[in-house]
Amino acid sequence: xRNPRTGWLLLSPTLIILIIFGFMPFLYVLFVGFxxxxxxxxxxGLRFNGLDNFRxxxxxxxxxxxxxxTIRFAVFAxxxxxxxxxxxxxxxxxxxxxxSLFRVIHTFPLMVAPIAVGAIWRLLxxxxxxxxxxxxxxxxxxxxxxxxxxxxxxxxxVIMDVWHWTPFxxxxxxxxxxxxxxxxxxxxxxxxxxxxxxxxYVTLPFLRPILLTTxxxxxxxxxxxxxxxxxxxxxxxxxxxxxxxIWRVVFPRTDYGYGSSISLITLYLTVVLCWLLFIAxxxxxxxxxx
Amino acid sequence: MRQxxxxxxxxxxxxxxxxxxTLIPIWWMFVVxxxxxxxxxxxxNLAISRIYLENYSNVLTDSTFQRYMxxxxxxxxxxxxxxxxxxxxxxxxLSRYKLVGRDNIFFWLITNRMAPxxxxxxxLFIMFTRSFRIGDWTLFDTQIGLILLYCVFNLPFAIxxxxxxxxxxxxxxxxxxxxxxxxxxxxxxxxxxxxxAPGLAVTGILSWVFxxxxxxxxxxxxxxxxxxxxxxxxxxxxxxxxxxxxxxAMSMITLIPSAIIVIVAQRYIVMGLTFGAVKE
Numbered sequence: 300x301r302n303p304r305t306g307w308l309l310l311s312p313t314l315i316i317l318i319i320f321g322f323m324p325f326l327y328v329l330f331v332g333f334x335x336x337x338x339x340x341x342x343x344g345l346r347f348n349g350l351d352n353f354r355x356x357x358x359x360x361x362x363x364x365x366x367x368x369t370i371r372f373a374v375f376a377x378x379x380x381x382x383x384x385x386x387x388x389x390x391x392x393x394x395x396x397x398x399s400l401f402r403v404i405h406t407f408p409l410m411v412a413p414i415a416v417g418a419i420w421r422l423l424x425x426x427x428x429x430x431x432x433x434x435x436x437x438x439x440x441x442x443x444x445x446x447x448x449x450x451x452x453x454x455x456x457v458i459m460d461v462w463h464w465t466p467f468x469x470x471x472x473x474x475x476x477x478x479x480x481x482x483x484x485x486x487x488x489x490x491x492x493x494x495x496x497x498x499x500y501v502t503l504p505f506l507r508p509i510l511l512t513t514x515x516x517x518x519x520x521x522x523x524x525x526x527x528x529x530x531x532x533x534x535x536x537x538x539x540x541x542x543x544x545i546w547r548v549v550f551p552r553t554d555y556g557y558g559s560s561i562s563l564i565t566l567y568l569t570v571v572l573c574w575l576l577f578i579a580x581x582x583x584x585x586x587x588x589x
Numbered sequence: 590m591r592q593x594x595x596x597x598x599x600x601x602x603x604x605x606x607x608x609x610x611t612l613i614p615i616w617w618m619f620v621v622x623x624x625x626x627x628x629x630x631x632x633x634n635l636a637i638s639r640i641y642l643e644n645y646s647n648v649l650t651d652s653t654f655q656r657y658m659x660x661x662x663x664x665x666x667x668x669x670x671x672x673x674x675x676x677x678x679x680x681x682x683l684s685r686y687k688l689v690g691r692d693n694i695f696f697w698l699i700t701n702r703m704a705p706x707x708x709x710x711x712x713l714f715i716m717f718t719r720s721f722r723i724g725d726w727t728l729f730d731t732q733i734g735l736i737l738l739y740c741v742f743n744l745p746f747a748i749x750x751x752x753x754x755x756x757x758x759x760x761x762x763x764x765x766x767x768x769x770x771x772x773x774x775x776x777x778x779x780x781x782x783x784x785x786a787p788g789l790a791v792t793g794i795l796s797w798v799f800x801x802x803x804x805x806x807x808x809x810x811x812x813x814x815x816x817x818x819x820x821x822x823x824x825x826x827x828x829x830x831x832x833x834x835x836x837x838a839m840s841m842i843t844l845i846p847s848a849i850i851v852i853v854a855q856r857y858i859v860m861g862l863t864f865g866a867v868k869e
Contacts, residue, residue, distance in 0.1 A: 327715070390603060403855060429633065
């Protein structure tokens with residue numbers, strides 16, 4: 300009655316679009332990554348150069364620096380988001396009048412376009428009329444200028460990311476917290492556990508799958524952050540993340556071959572990272588069963 | 590149980606503080622959008638001194654802005670419609686038919702969304718400017734190019750979201766409809782679509798937002814005709830001098846759909862962002 304051929308027919312438009320716009324570009328990057336190709340070079344066209352691009356990459360300080368920055372950005376941002384998001388979710392499990400209003404407002408940044416998030420924060424920190432540099436200077440005597448101090452630019456990106464994405468963690472944690480059955484918590488309290496022990500031995504194990512899923516999704520998103528940081532600092536020092544670096548190599552410099560090999564390495568690192576996290580998630584679960 | 594006001598006070602204090610943290614950046618942008626150039630460069634002041642709408646009227650009457658806005662609306666809407674249609678068919682196929690390698694296809698779908706978009710800029714740029722060419726016509730700088738391209742990140746998410754919905758519709762209902770003489774189209778129209786309607790709506794809304802918010806592809810794969818509103822925002826910032834008031838006004842306008850969606854679809858946002866892994 301159900302002919303698989305009909306199934307494939309229904310699936311085919313999706314597969315065709317994803318193969319053309321998702322898989323073919325991947326194959327193309329894979330191919331160009333092993334060639335030298337710069338459209339402004341004296342020799343036109345592609346020239347196979349084996350692993351030269353990858354050798355160049357290992358010694359490319361700009362690239363290594365961009366990877367380092369991306370990792371620092373992701374670690375600081377995600378750690379703050381998880382801690383803050385968990386606290387906020389905990390606060391939202393209580394009942395109080397007006398809770399849903401606070402929740403809606405808190406969720407708002409999540410749906411704002413990244414480029415608009417960048418614009419919002421740029422207006423805050425812009426030298427000349429932004430309130431952040433003005434008040435930091437006046438109250439704390441701190442010179443704040445993200446164009447000149449790479450560290451400040453990085454920290455501003457982290458804070459911006461926390462502003463944008465903490466609601467996501469809050470909402471997933473809230474979903475996790477409300478799914479926890481009441482009995483084990485009550486039982487632990489009866490047995491004389493304090494709040495910290497209840498959290499550590501009862502709440503956290505229940506939350507673990509959702510927590511790891513959340514971190515997993517946040518890592519994927521954080522390492523490809525481009526839009527908002529680009530809008531905030533225009534690729535200035537301290538914010539040259541890997542995504543922005545790839546763009547610089549491919550478009551202004553038209554170094555297609557090298558750009559492709561960086562893309563490949565970035566893809567590879569992302570996949571490996573996701574795979575390790577996947578193992579962490581499923582491995583822990585297996586451990587629990589045994 | 591009645592809670593005492595003393596217990597509620599710290600809770601409210603905390604939430605008012607958090608709300609301020611969320612809203613002050615947006616409020617400042619609103620303030621900037623209500624100021625003229627001269628007023629801006631005086632001492633930062635978080636209060637609005639007078640109603641000044643020139644930034645908004647300048648932006649709204651600008652033909653470039655109107656074109657960008659139209660493009661964004663057309664691209665997001667067509668993309669959301671296309672994604673809903675294709676995802677429904679694909680999900681139905683994955684849910685009801687025994688296809689070889691079904692699970693692998695499913696996993697491959699999600700990898701399309703995991704990839705860092707910057708990595709694919711180059712091949713897409715070349716595909717758009719050279720490979721797809723009919724005479725002088727290329728995909729570069731066209732709405733249809735963006736509509737198709739956005740399927741790469743919206744389709745996987747839509748299929749993951751809808752899979753649970755379609756799996757939840759009892760297959761007996763399909764069979765009953767077929768026995769009554771309905772074809773595949775009839776089953777979809779009279780059984781699956783009505784029952785999956787809420788899920789489909791959520792998919793459509795979230796796909797729309799993701800397409801509306803996209804910047805990197807739109808910025809590099811269009812030049813004049815098909816530019817979207819997000820690229821317009823980025824273009825505003827120039828070396829020679831930026832009109833910050835108009836930038837703020839334009840950003841405020843792009844926030845409107847986000848605000849509506851947060852209020853309307855708030856419960857489903859998490860589900861959408863976690864591929865349905867986390868439900869509320």
